Ligand SMILES: Cc1cc2nc3c(=O)[nH]c(=O)nc-3n(C[C@H](O)[C@H](O)[C@H](O)COP(=O)(O)OP(=O)(O)OC[C@H]3O[C@@H](n4cnc5c(N)ncnc54)[C@H](O)[C@@H]3O)c2cc1C
Ligand code: SF4
């Protein structure tokens with residue numbers, strides 16, 4: 001089993017950019033109006049998960 | 063593709079920078095990853111009347127509603143009114159932010175700037191360690207845009223600055239995480255923008271009602287990301303609305319999520335590079351309002367760029383007057399308000415109630431955060447001690 005990483009629910013994300021602005025790893029980018037986490041860079045600190053106003057981010061074990 | 067200036071982002075900061083740079087003779091390209099300027103709207107759409115002074119808007123198509131003033135409602139419901147002396151003497155506007163942004167972009171285009179939509183900056187370009195443009199992507203294809211000056215007006219994400227090695231990452235303590243409905247069929251006083259405070263309503267932030275018309279209002283909430291749980295903004299916004307029958311009967315015309323930097327302004331100049339607007343954290347940390355600051359900074363940035371193009375010098379020293387000028391004007395206010403933000407964050411609800419009670423009949427001479435702070439100090443000399451660092455800053 002792999003390590004947990006942040007995962008954005010594309011159906012819920014409203015492209016506010018908040019998660020991107022607080023990610024200490026620069027692991028998130030906006031792609032076609034949805035935030036996308038790069039698994040390689042994410043350290044699962046959970047900061048983005050708490051910052052999302054609509055609860056679109058969770059951590060998943062890959 | 064080669065320009066004097068490439069501006070990343072067509073928000074107020076980008077468009078106003080582009081306009082003033084183009085007016086002073088620069089060859090400017092704005093790139094915007096959205097397919098329509100200003101859409102989707104991510105904003106409460108409230109702005110002070112002071113915006114007129116910049117003369118960057120034509121006509122009134124962008125204007126939804128004239129405001130007489132603002133009201134702050136403390137946790138126990140005590141109301142402090144900041145209003146113009148006479149009714150009808152408007153102090154602020156509620157906007158159609160999409161039209162507002164498009165009018166600002168039109169101003170840049172009329173001045174000679176070009177605008178490319180659906181075009182996302184994916185990195186900065188460098189040659190011999192020197193920034194010389196951006197790598198862009200349009201409909202899946204990557205290409206280079208060369209420019210002597212790159213302007214990062216890319217909003218809260220501020221990736222341009224990050225790619226250039228600047229510390230743009232926000233601490234959760236310096237981010238307001240927001241949600242907002244534009245509700246129709248609601249009841250409120252359309253002459254006032256209302257701000258609701260309280261730990262139960264909006265931890266580290268506030269809920270707002272900004273009237274857009276007779277029975278349409280933006281009803282939103284911002285909470286400090288460091289105090290937030292996943293999805294908390296939306297949950298608390300729904301709670302705020304459901305506990306008020308005059309709002310509960312409304313139906314949403316628009317829903318949005320938002321992120322507002324409430325930090326101190328950061329380093330904004332490097333060789334061949336400027337950051338403007340939310341990207342440079344030029345936002346009032348108390349209210350989260352960034353439109354006025356973006357326009358003020360954009361004008362200064364554009365004028366500085368004009369001079370740089372004239373002299374064909376693009377190093378940090380040449381661009382630094384932009385930041386220096388703001389340090390003597392805008393940044394004094396932003397830094398002072400950052401100190402006030404920290405003091406307010408440390409207050410219990412009962413302190414906020416007490417302060418509101420002492421100000422409920424106060425006549426404000428001016429509608430600003432400064433007049434509010436002055437009134438507080440007058441009523442509560444003991445607050446002076448806490449506010450000392452702040453007074454020092456405003457005297458600077
Ligand atoms: C919920 C909410 C309510 C607010 N309410 C108010 C208010 O009532 N009053 C007020 O004064 N301020 C308010 N603000 C703040 C205000 O919206 C911002 O301060 C303002 O938009 C900053 O302008 P800007 O041009 O710096 O950034 P933005 O308006 O965010 O513009 C940035 C632009 O850059 C584009 N972009 C980003 N990255 C790239 C890229 N890589 N390539 C190409 N394009 C890119 C984006 O698509 C966007 O168009 C609010 C903000 C939020 C989130
Ligand atoms: S914070 Fe949430 S809504 Fe905002 S961009 Fe990130 S995932 Fe999307």
Ligand code: SF4
Nearest residue numbers: 023042043045046048
């Ligand atoms: S969990 Fe942390 S490192 Fe991973 S994407 Fe979110 S903020 Fe970035």
